[in-house]
Amino acid sequence: MSLLTADPSRIDPEWMTQALRQAGVIDEVRVVDLACKPVGNGLVGDSYRFRLTYDCDQPKAPATVIGKFPAADPASRQSGSAHRLYVREVTFYRELATTVAIHTPRPILAEIDPVTDDFTLILEDLAPAREGDQLAGCSLADSQTAMAEAAALHAPRWNDPTLDAVDCLVVASSRRKDFRAALPTLIGLYKDRYSDVLEPEFLALVDRLPDAMSRYHSDRSTPRTLQHADFRLDNIMFDVRGNSRPMATLDWQTLTVGPGVVDVAYFLSAGIDPSDRRLHEVDLVRLYHSELMRRGVRDYGWDQCWQDYRRYTLHGIVMGVVSALSVQRSLRGDALFLKMTQGACAQALDHDSFAFWQN
DSSP: OOOOOSOGGGOOHHHHHHHHHHTTSOSSOOEEEEEEEEOSOOSSEEEEEEEEEESSOOTTOOSEEEEEEEOSSHHHHHHHHHTTHHHHHHHIIIIIGGGSOSOOOOEEEEEEOTTTOOEEEEEEOOOSOEEOOTTTOOOHHHHHHHHHHHHHHHGGGTTOGGGGGOHHHHHHHHTHHHHHHHHHHHHHHHHHHHTTTSOHHHHHHHHTHHHHHHHHHHOOSSOOEEEOSOOSGGGEEEEHHHHTEEEEEOOOTTOEEEOTHHHHHHHHHHHSOHHHHHHHHHHHHHHHHHHHHHTTOOSOOHHHHHHHHHHTTHHHHHHHHHHHTTSOOOHHHHHHHHHHHHHHHHHHHHHTGGGGGOO
16 A cells, blocks of 8 residues: 655654554554654655654654655646655665765655655654754865765765666666756846846856866766765754764655765855865865765776866856745745855866866
């Protein structure tokens, strides 16, 4: 029997009992009551914490779990479906999470309707934890942890040709041409919204995106791997389960195949102040590279890694522009997307990144 539902209000104790039993999380106990509250800052998916009460004690029965569902906001939901974000995240938890070493929540239930894009994710709750906050930024120590976890994602599937057989990743890649065709229109809309608050030198870089993205997307000079593609603080938790693990990464909706260092450049542009990034970025990228080597990567020297870091800053600019126009507008969202774009543009200027993609 399918437990698929896109509506968290339909989840009752009987439903949760069945989901936990099918996953082998509980045996004979039953959920007799539950309370549901929103959690997190998801942009195209809505997350809730379910607090569970059982009819008797079972030591390993979870007191809470996290549920994730399509966004209730119609615009955000349409964006999630159009970009195949929902199917990518469900596929990650069902098929790919166990093949990489990055720490993520254990999936209890992961179901999706490929026709309607209704989906249900029930995940282990990693609380107590310290939630990442994009607007607040993070410490050098947190950045170092993130670099090590990025390598834990990228190294196990490094140059793995079987990733090209994962259907949702193939479809996502095939739509890049459509994205490039739509990009000038998106940039126009973005400038209508933010031109009064985004620095002129950064707006000039946004205007240069369409000419650069064709070569950017077709480049195959860098080894490819499984890429999170939205690897930033709002999608990260630190000191999870009461500090039993240093970090966990959430929100796998943008999962794709590409150069791993894209995640590194994006995190450092979006997560720390530009002045701190300039001071520490060489050491942080070296840490990432050394972790790749420690995990068995052998065909990727430091010089190539550093050059790739410098040229793949464009991803952060694209994410700032596209994300702002893909979800319901809010004050926090405006601040978030502006910070993302500003950080990535500053990074691109520092490294003359667009020069790598000129015809």
